[in-house]
Amino acid sequence: MNASPTPMPGRPVRGSATGRSLMAALDLFGRRWTLRIIWELGNEPLGFRLLQRRCDGMSSSVLQQRLTELQEARLAEVLPDGNYTLTPLGHDARESLGPVIEWSRRWAAELADAPPSAAEGADDG
Amino acid sequence: MNASPTPMPGRPVRGSATGRSLMAALDLFGRRWTLRIIWELGNEPLGFRLLQRRCDGMSSSVLQQRLTELQEARLAEVLPDGNYTLTPLGHDARESLGPVIEWSRRWAAELADAPPSAAEGADDG
DNA sequence: GGATGGTGCTTCGGATTCCGAAGCACTGTG
DNA sequence: CACAGTGCTTCGGAATCCGAAGCACCATCC
Numbered sequence: 001m002n003a004s005p006t007p008m009p010g011r012p013v014r015g016s017a018t019g020r021s022l023m024a025a026l027d028l029f030g031r032r033w034t035l036r037i038i039w040e041l042g043n044e045p046l047g048f049r050l051l052q053r054r055c056d057g058m059s060s061s062v063l064q065q066r067l068t069e070l071q072e073a074r075l076a077e078v079l080p081d082g083n084y085t086l087t088p089l090g091h092d093a094r095e096s097l098g099p100v101i102e103w104s105r106r107w108a109a110e111l112a113d114a115p116p117s118a119a120e121g122a123d124d125g
Numbered sequence: 126m127n128a129s130p131t132p133m134p135g136r137p138v139r140g141s142a143t144g145r146s147l148m149a150a151l152d153l154f155g156r157r158w159t160l161r162i163i164w165e166l167g168n169e170p171l172g173f174r175l176l177q178r179r180c181d182g183m184s185s186s187v188l189q190q191r192l193t194e195l196q197e198a199r200l201a202e203v204l205p206d207g208n209y210t211l212t213p214l215g216h217d218a219r220e221s222l223g224p225v226i227e228w229s230r231r232w233a234a235e236l237a238d239a240p241p242s243a244a245e246g247a248d249d250g
Numbered sequence: 251g252g253a254t255g256g257t258g259c260t261t262c263g264g265a266t267t268c269c270g271a272a273g274c275a276c277t278g279t280g
Numbered sequence: 281c282a283c284a285g286t287g288c289t290t291c292g293g294a295a296t297c298c299g300a301a302g303c304a305c306c307a308t309c310c
Contacts (some may be wrong), residue, residue, distance in 0.1 A: 065268095184298045
């Protein structure tokens, strides 16, 4: 079921033999939906199906896989009430995404300034 | 060649209908090798084949696709000498990744403290 | 001239990953 | 009992990624 192993610092990373922690993080975050899940989970603890809905109805099989990876990587855990949440480490990770959010606003503004072909209605938010 | 369109703020994003700039950024960054390419390109301008080598010999077809996406998103451009480089906006994006790097070190330390099963030799940075 | 090796980039068959509908076991609620 | 919700799994097909091979081009060397 789990084709490629969960990226971990100190272990060989998918497509790399170095295992440097940054590369492991880049590999972990560079998987479809992972960034989004961390983001949504950072707002509040969520159950499986609700989290799935927050992620635009992403595939349940992939969500399950990502959730497993995130738990193995100590970024997420299951609350006593069964909901998924971010660990302190996971919250740190999400907070480290803050500058990325700020950047994305500048990005939207920049593209609205000089649109390649079209970029109207950038509602940012 | 280009299956899914380049994520752009203000446009519908893969798997989403909102098009909010953050989701677009999350979609763009959440593609295989994209984060890594930005990181490597941020160190210095690189030619295609050298950049490919820096990215652990990633597939040339995917590299070409990512490079196109990055150019469309105004994060990368081609220098007069033919090398690829980051635009000012691209450099901002990379800098916004700084906290993520710091976090990845804490991540490595945390996992070295309480290893799930094994995480030795975390050579970090 | 011709051989060699470098470049950016493309093609294409096969491997991997993702998708999503369907279903399972379980827990409530009426 | 029926009904609806949950977390999670299965599985066939679609999308994506991989990587070896090759193309056209350019520089160097003999």
